[in-house]
Amino acid sequence: MAAPVHLTFLGGLGEIGRNCAALEAHGRIVMLDCGQLFPDDLPGVDAVLPDFTWLRERADRIEACIVTHAHEDHIGGLPYLLSEMSFPIYGSPFTLGMVRGKLKSAGVPVPELIELHDHARHKIGPFDCEFLPVTHSTPSGLMTLFGTPQGLILHSSDFKLDDNPVDGRVTDLPRLRELAAGEGIRLLLADSTNAGSAGASSSESEIGPVLMSVFEEHAGRRIIVGAFSSHVHRIQQIADAAAATGRRVVVLGPSMVRNVGLARDLGLLRIPESVFATEDDLDDLDPARTCIVCTGSQGETRAALSLMGQGRHRFVTVGDTDTVVFSSHPIPGNEAGIGRLHNALARRGVQLVHSGQIGIHTTGHGKAEELLALHDAADPDLFVPVHGEYSHLVAHHELALERGMVPDNVLRCTDGDRVKLDDDGISHQSRVSDTYVMVDESGNPVSDDLLEERRNLSGEGFVVVRVVVDGRKGKLVGEPFVETRGWVEPSERESWRGEVAEAVAKALKPVVAEGERDPKELARLVRRATGRLVSRRTGRRPALVPVVEVR
Numbered sequence: 001m002a003a004p005v006h007l008t009f010l011g012g013l014g015e016i017g018r019n020c021a022a023l024e025a026h027g028r029i030v031m032l033d034c035g036q037l038f039p040d041d042l043p044g045v046d047a048v049l050p051d052f053t054w055l056r057e058r059a060d061r062i063e064a065c066i067v068t069h070a071h072e073d074h075i076g077g078l079p080y081l082l083s084e085m086s087f088p089i090y091g092s093p094f095t096l097g098m099v100r101g102k103l104k105s106a107g108v109p110v111p112e113l114i115e116l117h118d119h120a121r122h123k124i125g126p127f128d129c130e131f132l133p134v135t136h137s138t139p140s141g142l143m144t145l146f147g148t149p150q151g152l153i154l155h156s157s158d159f160k161l162d163d164n165p166v167d168g169r170v171t172d173l174p175r176l177r178e179l180a181a182g183e184g185i186r187l188l189l190a191d192s193t194n195a196g197s198a199g200a201s202s203s204e205s206e207i208g209p210v211l212m213s214v215f216e217e218h219a220g221r222r223i224i225v226g227a228f229s230s231h232v233h234r235i236q237q238i239a240d241a242a243a244a245t246g247r248r249v250v251v252l253g254p255s256m257v258r259n260v261g262l263a264r265d266l267g268l269l270r271i272p273e274s275v276f277a278t279e280d281d282l283d284d285l286d287p288a289r290t291c292i293v294c295t296g297s298q299g300e301t302r303a304a305l306s307l308m309g310q311g312r313h314r315f316v317t318v319g320d321t322d323t324v325v326f327s328s329h330p331i332p333g334n335e336a337g338i339g340r341l342h343n344a345l346a347r348r349g350v351q352l353v354h355s356g357q358i359g360i361h362t363t364g365h366g367k368a369e370e371l372l373a374l375h376d377a378a379d380p381d382l383f384v385p386v387h388g389e390y391s392h393l394v395a396h397h398e399l400a401l402e403r404g405m406v407p408d409n410v411l412r413c414t415d416g417d418r419v420k421l422d423d424d425g426i427s428h429q430s431r432v433s434d435t436y437v438m439v440d441e442s443g444n445p446v447s448d449d450l451l452e453e454r455r456n457l458s459g460e461g462f463v464v465v466r467v468v469v470d471g472r473k474g475k476l477v478g479e480p481f482v483e484t485r486g487w488v489e490p491s492e493r494e495s496w497r498g499e500v501a502e503a504v505a506k507a508l509k510p511v512v513a514e515g516e517r518d519p520k521e522l523a524r525l526v527r528r529a530t531g532r533l534v535s536r537r538t539g540r541r542p543a544l545v546p547v548v549e550v551r
């Protein structure tokens, strides 16, 4: 009997985001990615993380973390986890450059960073790992082969198949075929994001000509393109179209400036010095010969495009001689914000170009045909769909069955599942926490209760009632003091304050006269009197905050 391998899925199986898994053999742990989830409509929450408790309890057994690529859903959790423990990180130079930048800006000590190049092999903890190139919407993504006591485990990373990628770096299926024909691949963990989409994704290189046609059509106007700052190949194609039509390229936004700098340093992005310009040059450049590349295509409120829409950008004021190109698809959940941004820009006279009109974006995640090609190349004995919302995992599961895998060899897992791979196959072992750990801008935790309070406050407002009781005389000291926000119209606040004070005084006076002195009981009565009045008269349920002082 060979030693078993355990896999613990801490995040990313049930949502797009916070990807994090742990592979374990002989009691030694190697982490695979450590991402965050961007909160959708959670007031005061800056990031949603996996619950790191399980890792925290085993910190001394963590050998390293492998990061597959530079997207936030794979590296965004590192600053939080590394603020309380340390371990070496393996990744491609671009990915590690992004990780280093994140850690530095968070003020977190940078651990040992070990660069991985395509086809590199490393012994990491108990595993003999091999790293293969994958094509994705950020450069230098890597799939990982773990040589384990239970055979080869293949993690696909986020990938697509693209015969003609911008950097010529294709997903290495031939190596998988070679391994499949040799020792064989025991277990496949593969990206499920687009498992529910039929066919295959179009090539990133098809976007270049579309961008060219936009640049030609909008000659004489300033062109502003919103794109993901990590999508280096898209930025390359935007810069190429700009250069070909005689424009200078200005990048705006801290993350765009940082990532473009990193990609240029590593030779992943080629923009000639003669084409490149900075925000300081903007005043001197002819707008008709300028292309601004910036962040904010998802409607992010603090990003460059939103600031332009609000007329609050420091360097750029947009108007009817500008064309704004959204070179990305709305991420589910962002549609409303993007719609507002479109409207804000249109109101300023801007002409809009977006993916709803022309093919100006393609996905970085393989669709059904591409996933099947991966399955065919790797021909795994066992399969666990990973990376996706639950419906994506189900679609990928079904795809594997349609390809002919027997049901017992496909294991459906979700966040918090701990599974065992041994001589008999793969099976569920136990559960660990799958809690959404929410943190604010400073990294402090935000509990469910706190979030609930915030939601309630934002929808219903609050009423504070302060009552002082003279315990000796058995009466109230003065009138109850009432303050309220967000409950009734500000113009009506004053009269409501009077009504609440009157109702509370009426409820308390006889009770206090009869000898009640317990602040808790008195607070309960204040809450009841206030609650009755506000809900009966206004039909609302603001937060009620009684403050009772007995002297």
Ligand SMILES: [Zn+2]
Binding pocket: 069, 071, 136, 158
């Ligand atoms: Zn990705």
Ligand SMILES: [Zn+2]
Binding pocket: 019, 071, 073, 074, 158, 387
């Ligand atoms: Zn991802």
